[in-house]
Amino acid sequence: MAVDGRTRSEVLAGEIADEILTGSFVPGMRLDEHMLAERFKVSRTPVREALRQLVATGLIDMQPRRGAHVAAITADRLSELFVAMGEVEATCARLSALSMNPIERRRLQALHETMAGMVEANNEPDYVEANRQFHVAIYAGAHNATMNDFAVALRRRLDPFRRAQFRTPGRLRQSHAEHERVVTAILAGDSVTAHAAMLDHVNLVEDAFDQMSHGGRRAAGSRL
Amino acid sequence: MAVDGRTRSEVLAGEIADEILTGSFVPGMRLDEHMLAERFKVSRTPVREALRQLVATGLIDMQPRRGAHVAAITADRLSELFVAMGEVEATCARLSALSMNPIERRRLQALHETMAGMVEANNEPDYVEANRQFHVAIYAGAHNATMNDFAVALRRRLDPFRRAQFRTPGRLRQSHAEHERVVTAILAGDSVTAHAAMLDHVNLVEDAFDQMSHGGRRAAGSRL
DNA sequence: TATAGAAATATTGCATACAAATATTGGAAA
DNA sequence: TTTCCAATATTTGTATGCAATATTTCTATA
Numbered sequence: 235m236a237v238d239g240r241t242r243s244e245v246l247a248g249e250i251a252d253e254i255l256t257g258s259f260v261p262g263m264r265l266d267e268h269m270l271a272e273r274f275k276v277s278r279t280p281v282r283e284a285l286r287q288l289v290a291t292g293l294i295d296m297q298p299r300r301g302a303h304v305a306a307i308t309a310d311r312l313s314e315l316f317v318a319m320g321e322v323e324a325t326c327a328r329l330s331a332l333s334m335n336p337i338e339r340r341r342l343q344a345l346h347e348t349m350a351g352m353v354e355a356n357n358e359p360d361y362v363e364a365n366r367q368f369h370v371a372i373y374a375g376a377h378n379a380t381m382n383d384f385a386v387a388l389r390r391r392l393d394p395f396r397r398a399q400f401r402t403p404g405r406l407r408q409s410h411a412e413h414e415r416v417v418t419a420i421l422a423g424d425s426v427t428a429h430a431a432m433l434d435h436v437n438l439v440e441d442a443f444d445q446m447s448h449g450g451r452r453a454a455g456s457r458l
Numbered sequence: 459m460a461v462d463g464r465t466r467s468e469v470l471a472g473e474i475a476d477e478i479l480t481g482s483f484v485p486g487m488r489l490d491e492h493m494l495a496e497r498f499k500v501s502r503t504p505v506r507e508a509l510r511q512l513v514a515t516g517l518i519d520m521q522p523r524r525g526a527h528v529a530a531i532t533a534d535r536l537s538e539l540f541v542a543m544g545e546v547e548a549t550c551a552r553l554s555a556l557s558m559n560p561i562e563r564r565r566l567q568a569l570h571e572t573m574a575g576m577v578e579a580n581n582e583p584d585y586v587e588a589n590r591q592f593h594v595a596i597y598a599g600a601h602n603a604t605m606n607d608f609a610v611a612l613r614r615r616l617d618p619f620r621r622a623q624f625r626t627p628g629r630l631r632q633s634h635a636e637h638e639r640v641v642t643a644i645l646a647g648d649s650v651t652a653h654a655a656m657l658d659h660v661n662l663v664e665d666a667f668d669q670m671s672h673g674g675r676r677a678a679g680s681r682l
Numbered sequence: 683t684a685t686a687g688a689a690a691t692a693t694t695g696c697a698t699a700c701a702a703a704t705a706t707t708g709g710a711a712a
Numbered sequence: 713t714t715t716c717c718a719a720t721a722t723t724t725g726t727a728t729g730c731a732a733t734a735t736t737t738c739t740a741t742a
Contacts, residue, residue, distance in 0.1 A: 240522060241522045241523070241696095242695075243695080243696090244522070266722095266723075267723075267724070268722095268723080276696080276697090277696060277697045277698070278697085279503075279695080279696055279697065279698090280695080280696065282507065282724090282725090283506065283507070283510055283695090283696095286510040286511060287510060287513075287514075289511075289514075290511075290513075298464060298724085298725085299465070299723085299724055300704075300705095300723095300724085301723070301724070311603070314601075314602050314603055314604055315604055317553075317602055317605075318602055318605050321552075321553070321605065322549075325546075325549060328545075329541075329545070378538045378541055379535070379538055380538055380542035380612070384542075388604070465724090465725065466725075466726075467726090490693075491694070492693075500726080501726060501727045501728070502694090502726095503725080503726050504725080504726065506694090507725090507726095522694085522695085522733095523694055523695075523732085523733055523734060524693090524694080524733095524734070524735095525693070525694065525734095
């Protein structure tokens with residue numbers, strides 16, 4: 235047991251996170267320790283440690299003596315998260331313009347050019363993955379572990395709400411055009427423009443989400 | 459026992475954090491579970507849960523089977539934290555310019571004017587506390603719980619390294635002048651200027667720190 | 683004397699048991 | 713029938729013990 239370097243509670247935290255992110259554990263759902271222990275065939279101790287870890291990610295809430303629940307995100311809170319994501323992405327773009335080394339700049343440009351081909355081929359799956367790499371490269375290019383970790387955590391948190399991101403017709407091409415502005419600014423070392431361009435880019439992602447979610451059901455006080 | 463709503467492990471997390479922030483537990487120090495249990499007169503279980511919570515704050519590191527250590531901040535890492543702090547503060551100022559309601563704007567202005575008196579009186583202790591309130595008000599004014607929490611956590615993390623912040627002669631007056639630019643921009647709803655002004659302000663705080671730390675001992679690879 | 687390997691020791695990870703607190707259910711009174 | 717209270721049941725918080733792993737120490741050999 236525990237053949238690799240990871241411990242049971244760490245593995246558990248990942249598994250529970252997956253259940254939440256894939257929707258098996260729905261928002262608001264009570265996470266009973268006995269139930270989780272039974273389900274994953276461990277004792278309550280590692281379950282409790284895993285839950286402690288997950289609180290930090292924002293995926294679950296815990297109250298003393300009242301147990302853990304899957305974080306129920308309200309529309310307002312979700313909107314806040316998108317705003318924060320946009321600001322953090324823009325900040326990373328700003329820092330990347332100032333801090334990326336020549337190799338990182340070259341790689342970012344190469345990735346961006348590769349993505350042009352995917353747009354032409356209307357290859358959505360590959361573009362989605364390349365898009366993730368694009369953004370992650372900019373987090374890393376900021377050369378700031380604190381910002382990088384925060385950005386990665388936010389992206390992970392918002393991932394389930396972004397599934398249909400590129401389904402809107404023409405969104406692929408638009409996304410690539412927005413990236414163009416970001417890349418150009420970063421390569422030129424223009425931090426102000428990089429910040430502004432990335433902010434526009436991510437805000438537009440949020441707009442796309444709003445459009446989508448308003449199109450669907452949205453009762454008063456509904457939880458997403 | 460557990461007379462209030464908090465649980466033993468939560469209280470413990472706070473106590474351990476204090477020991478670290480006040481310097482009783484020095485960076486790099488091993489945090490042996492038995493030792494902590496003995497010291498705080500509890501069993502190892504709440505100690506372990508407290509440590510899990512503290513990992514999230516960045517105050518300690520944990521490796522599987524190798525225990526917990528007080529996070530040893532290198533000079534590079536500390537510099538990164540200051541950069542991140544600056545970016546986040548600037549972002550909050552930006553959002554405050556866009557989001558603060560009239561009451562919040564009025565209060566910020568009032569606080570700023572109060573601080574002018576402290577500068578004239580060269581009242582450093584009160585200015586330090588008012589300065590904290592000033593920055594916290596701007597975090598809150600962003601109307602974004604995610605950014606607010608991140609900013610508060612960063613500030614708490616950096617607090618021990620900022621003790622001598624206003625000891626530099628004339629720093630009080632300079633700080634107030636920098637605040638002036640920030641306040642004016644926020645009240646005018648000028649997000650771009652608010653961002654830039656706050657960035658300058660916090661970068662200068664970092665400069666003050668650098669100056670201080672270079673003045674002291676700083677061996678190659680030294681840990682602060 | 684220095685180094686490598688093995689035994690001994692110490693420490694963390696997990697399971698189980700018990701204590702304390704909260705949530706639920708049933709019944710009595712209005 | 714509804715509401716309030718109390719007894720019961722469920723659930724979380726903590727303690728303790730054992731198992732697994734890492735670290736240290738000791739010894740034998742080069």
